[in-house]
Structure formats: C-alpha cells, structure tokens
Amino acid sequence: MQSFRLLTKTTLIYLVFIALTFFVSVRYLTLKSDSYINTQTEGFFEYRQAKLQRMAERHQTEIEERLHEMHGLKLLTDADSLIRKKAPYVRDSLILNQEKEEVNMFRLKTIIVDINGKNYAYTMRINIEDFTKLRADLLESITKAFVILALVITLFSLFLSGFLLRPFYRILEQMNLYKVGKGIDEPLVKTSTSEFKKMQSLFRKMVCRTEEDYRKLKEYTENMAHEIQTPLAIIRNKTENLIADSHVMEAHTSTVKAIYDEANHLSNLGTTLNLLTKIENGEYSNVVTVSTQAVIERHVDAVKELVGLKALSIETNLNQSHSLDIDPFLFDILLKNLLRNAIRYGTNAGSITISTTSNTLTISNYGEPLSVKPERIFERFYSSNTSSSSLGLGLSLVKRICDLNQLEVKYSYGNGQHIFSIENARN
Amino acid sequence: MKILVVEDNYQLAADLSSFLEENGFVVEYVDTLSKARSKVSIYTYDLVVVDIGLPDGSGLDLISDLKGNSSPASILIVTAKNAIEDKVRGLELGADDYITKPFHKAELNARIRSILRRNKFSGSNLLQFGEVKVDLLSMDVTVNETPIDLTRKEYDLLVYFMYNAKKVITKESIAEHLWGDHIDQADNFDFLYNHIKNLRKKIIGAGGKGYIQSVYGMGYKFSD
Numbered sequence: 001m002q003s004f005r006l007l008t009k010t011t012l013i014y015l016v017f018i019a020l021t022f023f024v025s026v027r028y029l030t031l032k033s034d035s036y037i038n039t040q041t042e043g044f045f046e047y048r049q050a051k052l053q054r055m056a057e058r059h060q061t062e063i064e065e066r067l068h069e070m071h072g073l074k075l076l077t078d079a080d081s082l083i084r085k086k087a088p089y090v091r092d093s094l095i096l097n098q099e100k101e102e103v104n105m106f107r108l109k110t111i112i113v114d115i116n117g118k119n120y121a122y123t124m125r126i127n128i129e130d131f132t133k134l135r136a137d138l139l140e141s142i143t144k145a146f147v148i149l150a151l152v153i154t155l156f157s158l159f160l161s162g163f164l165l166r167p168f169y170r171i172l173e174q175m176n177l178y179k180v181g182k183g184i185d186e187p188l189v190k191t192s193t194s195e196f197k198k199m200q201s202l203f204r205k206m207v208c209r210t211e212e213d214y215r216k217l218k219e220y221t222e223n224m225a226h227e228i229q230t231p232l233a234i235i236r237n238k239t240e241n242l243i244a245d246s247h248v249m250e251a252h253t254s255t256v257k258a259i260y261d262e263a264n265h266l267s268n269l270g271t272t273l274n275l276l277t278k279i280e281n282g283e284y285s286n287v288v289t290v291s292t293q294a295v296i297e298r299h300v301d302a303v304k305e306l307v308g309l310k311a312l313s314i315e316t317n318l319n320q321s322h323s324l325d326i327d328p329f330l331f332d333i334l335l336k337n338l339l340r341n342a343i344r345y346g347t348n349a350g351s352i353t354i355s356t357t358s359n360t361l362t363i364s365n366y367g368e369p370l371s372v373k374p375e376r377i378f379e380r381f382y383s384s385n386t387s388s389s390s391l392g393l394g395l396s397l398v399k400r401i402c403d404l405n406q407l408e409v410k411y412s413y414g415n416g417q418h419i420f421s422i423e424n425a426r427n
Numbered sequence: 428m429k430i431l432v433v434e435d436n437y438q439l440a441a442d443l444s445s446f447l448e449e450n451g452f453v454v455e456y457v458d459t460l461s462k463a464r465s466k467v468s469i470y471t472y473d474l475v476v477v478d479i480g481l482p483d484g485s486g487l488d489l490i491s492d493l494k495g496n497s498s499p500a501s502i503l504i505v506t507a508k509n510a511i512e513d514k515v516r517g518l519e520l521g522a523d524d525y526i527t528k529p530f531h532k533a534e535l536n537a538r539i540r541s542i543l544r545r546n547k548f549s550g551s552n553l554l555q556f557g558e559v560k561v562d563l564l565s566m567d568v569t570v571n572e573t574p575i576d577l578t579r580k581e582y583d584l585l586v587y588f589m590y591n592a593k594k595v596i597t598k599e600s601i602a603e604h605l606w607g608d609h610i611d612q613a614d615n616f617d618f619l620y621n622h623i624k625n626l627r628k629k630i631i632g633a634g635g636k637g638y639i640q641s642v643y644g645m646g647y648k649f650s651d
Contacts, residue, residue, distance in 0.1 A: 306618055
C-alpha cells in the first residue's frame with residue numbers, strides 16, 4: 001500500500017474538510033440570499049397586484065384608458081393560450097435600464113387579471129441587480145477565502161514538517177543508522193515535543209538493552225569457545241593415551257574413536273567460533289591493499305596435491321592488478337574456506353576455477369545443484385549434510401569477513417557450477 | 428635433556444610431563460609466570476615450553492627474561508589458535524617456534540625434537556630406526572644404505588613417524604602435521620592413507636620392514 005507522510009495526510013484531510021465546509025456554506029448562503037430575493041420581490045409583486053386591483057375597482061369606467069397607460073398590461077386574445085396556461089409565472093431577465101443606461105437583472109412576474117370580464121396578462125418587473133450582485137460578491141469572496149486558507153494550510157504544513165518534525169526525522173535517521181554492537185555515538189536529538197522525547201528515550205533504552213544483551217551473548221560465545229579448549233585438549237590427550245593402550249582398544253575401539261572424533265569436532269568448532277567472535281570484535285583490522293595473485297597462487301599450491309588425490313583439478317586465471325583492502329590474515333581465512341568448500345563439494349565434471357578480473361574474485365566448482373536454499377547457505381550451521389566432519393561455519397565466516405571489509409560475496413549456480421564471487425561493495 | 432613446561436592447567440601439564448618423560452626428557456612444570464621466572468633464574472633448561480596465557484601475566488615476559496639473561500634455553504611458545512599477534516610477538520622476542528592450542532602431543536614432540544636438533548649442535552642430524560636412516564640436513568633417506576626417493580609429503584611423514592617412533596599417532600595428528608587446516612579432516616584421511624601406503628611400499632621395496640602399522644583404524648605406529 002502506498003504510504004504518505006503524516007503531515008501530508010493531515011494537510012490533505014484538512015483541505016478536504018475545508019472544501020466540504022466551503023460547499024456547505026456556499027450552498028447555505030445562496031439558498032439564504034435566494035430566499036431573501038424571493039421574499040423581497042414577492043412583497044413588491046403583491047403590492048403591485050393589489051394596487052392594480054384597487055385601481056380597477058376605483059375607476060370602473062375609465063379603466064380602459066388608464067389601463068392603456070399602464071406598463072406591462074396586455075389584453076389576452078384566444079391565441080395567447082400558452083400564457084394562460086403558464087401564468088402566473090416568474091422569470092429573471094436582463095433588461096436595459098433606461099435611467100442608468102445599463103443592462104440590469106430584473107425579475108418579472110406575469111399574472112392574469114380579470115378586469116371587466118376581460119383577461120389581461122399583467123407583467124410586473126423589479127430591478128434585482130443589486131441583490132444578484134451581492135450574491136455573486138458573496139460567492140466570490142468566500143471562494144477567495146477558501147483558496148487563501150488552503151494555501152496557508154499547505155504552506156504551514158510544509159513549514160511544520162521542516163521545523164516541528166525535524167527532531168522526529170533526525171531520531172528516525174539515528175534508528176536507521178544504528179547497528180547492533182556498535183552503539184550510538186550521536187548526541188541526543190534536542191526537542192521540546194514530549195512525544196518525540198518519549199520516543200527517543202524509549203529508543204535509547206532499547207539500544208542499551210540490545211547492546212547489553214549483545215555484549216553478554218558475545219562474551220558468552222567468546223568464553224565458551226575459549227574455555228572449552230583446555231578441557232577438550234585434556235580429553236583429547238587422555239583419549240590418545242587410551243588409543244596407545246592395546247588392552248583398552250581391543251575392547252572399546254568404537255567408543256574411544258567416538259570420544260576422540262567428537263572432542264576434535266568440538267575443538268574445531270570452538271576454534272572457529274572464537275575466530276568468528278574475534279573477527280566481529282574487529283581484532284583483525286590491519287587493513288592493507290592485498291595484491292591477490294601471489295596469495296591465491298600460494299593457496300592453490302598448498303591444496304594442489306589434495307585436489308589431485310580427489311581426482312579433481314584446479315585452474316587459475318588471475319589478473320595481476322586485482323587487489324582487495326583487507327587484513328591479510330582474514331584474506332587467508334577467506335581463501336582457505338572458499339577453497340576448502342570447493343574441494344569438499346567439487347565433482348570431477350570439470351575443474352575448480354579461481355579467476356580474478358580487475359575487480360572480481362570468483363571461485364567455482366562443478367557439482368549437483370544445492371538441495372538447500374541458496375539464500376541461506378551463508379548462515380551458520382546451515383548445511384546440506386550433517387556429517388560431523390563439516391563444521392557448517394566456513395561460509396558464514398566468509399560472509400562475515402566480507403561484510404566487515406565492505407566486500408560483497410555472492411553465490412550463484414549456472415552451467416552445473418557453484419560460483420562464489422567477491423566484489424568490492426563500494427563500487 | 429631438561430624441559431620446563433609452563434602451563435596453568437594441572438591436568439594438561441601433568442599429561443604433557445608424563446608424555447615428554449616417556450619420550451626421554453627430564454621435565455619440570457610450573458603453573459604461573461612468577462614460578463617460571465624463579466625457576467629459570469636458578470636452573471638451566473634445554474627447552475622451555477611456555478603458554479602465552481598465564482594467570483599472572485603473559486608468557487611473552489618469560490621470553491624477555493630468558494633472552495635478557497642470555498639463557499641458552501630454546502623456547503617453544505604455546506598460543507591460542509588465530510592469535511597471530513602473540514605468535515609474531517613471541518617469535519620477534521626470540522622464541523624458536525610456536526605451537527597452537529589445542530595441539531597433538533606427537534606434534535609437540537616433533538617440534539621439540541626439531542628445535543633441539545637445530546639449536547644444540549651436539550644434536551645429531553641423523554635419525555635412525557632399524558635399517559631406515561634419515562639425514563635431516565640433506566634430506567636423504569636410506570634403507571639398508573640404499574637411497575630411496577620420497578616425495579616431500581612422504582619425507583615429512585617419515586620424519587614425523589621417526590620422531591614419534593613406537594608411539595601411536597592418530598590420523599588427525601598426522602593430517603594436521605602435513606596439511607595444517609587446509610581442508611576438512613574427513614577428506615584428509617583418504618589422502619593420508621595414500622601417502623602411508625606409498626611410503627610403506629617404498630621402504631619395503633628397498634628391503635626394509637613394514638614398520639608402519641595401522642592401529643585400530645585410528646592411527647599409525649612406527650614400530651618393529
């Protein structure tokens with residue numbers, strides 16, 4: 001659904017309300033002025049009609065002559081049946097006012113009077129120019145008032161959003177920029193609006209709580225990862241002692257093996273989680289521009305043998321100018337994990353390829369499409385197989401490293417190949 | 428050969444001590460930096476194995492002490508994995524080598540022997556087990572005086588075995604020694620099997636005995 005700013009919305013509602021009020025009041029005023037004109041003219045017409053009547057009674061004999069002088073009186077013949085049918089009727093008409101020599105609005109009323117057995121159509125008229133002018137003026141001024149009001153309200157709301165709501169938008173901006181674990185360095189936004197004050201203090205409280213929770217969680221992970229290492233080392237050493245003891249091994253091979261394997265797994269897990277925490281703590285911030293070619297070649301050399309033993313092959317297509325701004329240690333880990341991943345899941349349908357262009361690093365390997373959701377592969381412990389030898393942390397480690405160094409890592413699948421590409425996110 | 432182990436965890440220290448004693452070293456251990464400092468000021472050791480993270484300070488200070496007293500002791504530092512700062516700092520201060528926690532005892536043994544061989548000129552550069560001889564300087568391997576040609580990995584593997592002769596070495600330990608953490612453990616074992624098969628074949632082919640024995644599918648032992 002489309003969304004509007006609060007003030008735009010209020011302004012629109014205001015304008016609609018004003019328009020409604022305008023139409024209602026205009027309607028009321030026109031009705032009122034019309035009825036005023038009607039009352040005024042009706043009175044006049046009644047007076048004239050009565051006057052005619054009186055004149056007819058008083059001057060019975062010479063009425064004919066007098067009537068001729070009277071303006072607006074017309075003897076009806078049989079042909080005038082239309083008038084007979086319509087009368088009495090009222091109409092407004094523009095007529096030349098001879099006194100002022102201008103065209104004025106007149107109201108005309110035609111009635112049929114019966115004088116001495118003869119039917120006359122009597123048309124009376126009254127100048128209503130002033131009334132209609134007043135009515136038009138009224139409408140005009142009220143329209144002007146409405147336009148000005150609408151304009152003022154719109155301007156005012158613009159001013160309000162600029163001034164009154166500025167703290168609100170600044171608080172929003174702070175909320176937007178807030179990242180868990182980073183806290184807020186920005187000072188409090190100054191505002192005298194109690195709602196905003198409340199919002200800001202709630203937000204700050206929430207941030208404090210989040211930070212506190214995050215810190216505790218991090219501390220917990222850190223402690224766990226670190227503190228389990230020594231007990232695990234002891235378990236491992238003791239198990240190695242058992243492995244050297246043929247009496248024990250004859251009876252308990254599988255048990256000892258399970259203990260040994262799981263202790264190793266846990267130990268690797270702890271080490272990697274610890275590494276993740278350290279990375280997130282920004283302990284590896286020795287950012288330099290790493291020219292990748294030599295590093296990649298070294299890594300490829302280190303795994304070449306393993307690749308060969310797995311009947312895979314590895315190809316490189318390196319661009320000398322490719323470089324990344326990253327802590328060299330983190331770049332090592334990144335490469336190690338991507339290579340490990342490629343070797344682990346690569347099939348011999350084709351070779352593992354590492355290529356760099358001037359700004360992209362790509363590692364691809366052949367293999368069946370993922371049985372899991374591609375968008376989730378960077379999550380921790382999200383793995384298609386649950387083999388105990390896979391930690392399920394490699395790709396999330398890669399993702400974290402990229403995130404922290406403004407690099408963008410993408411996964412795609414095409415032509416039977418799993419492709420991971422790393423690009424500078426700032427470009 | 429006298430070794431001082433500085434490690435704050437009692438279990439770990441005791442385990443290491445007995446392991447090193449089995450390997451023919453004289454071992455003492457202390458659990459704090461201050462105790463270690465007084466020990467090294469009184470006695471002379473051939474090697475000090477020092478954990479960087481000690482309850483009363485950094486093991487790095489002990490290195491400075493030793494170097495300041497121009498002690499002849501070799502130094503092996505134990506660091507947490509990924510603590511590259513400690514590693515670099517330790518080596519700069521004059522440590523001979525580092526090993527990251529958690530480590531395999533066989534690895535520790537190999538490192539210790541390699542350090543001692545390098546630093547003590549009295550130490551022989553020749554490893555021998557039965558008819559198998561390894562010259563650590565020229566990297567020549569002979570069986571019954573017949574030279575055999577080994578790949579780099581096979582050579583490393585053989586040296587690792589001979590340093591830890593007669594002891595069970597787990598597959599994990601060997602894989603880590605040969606490949607570090609480059610790829611998954613599970614994959615390593617197949618490769619490892621290949622290397623071991625080839626090495627065994629080469630030794631037997633030159634008239635040697637099948638010294639490399641599999642131990643319950645969990646590891647190997649270089650033994651008669």
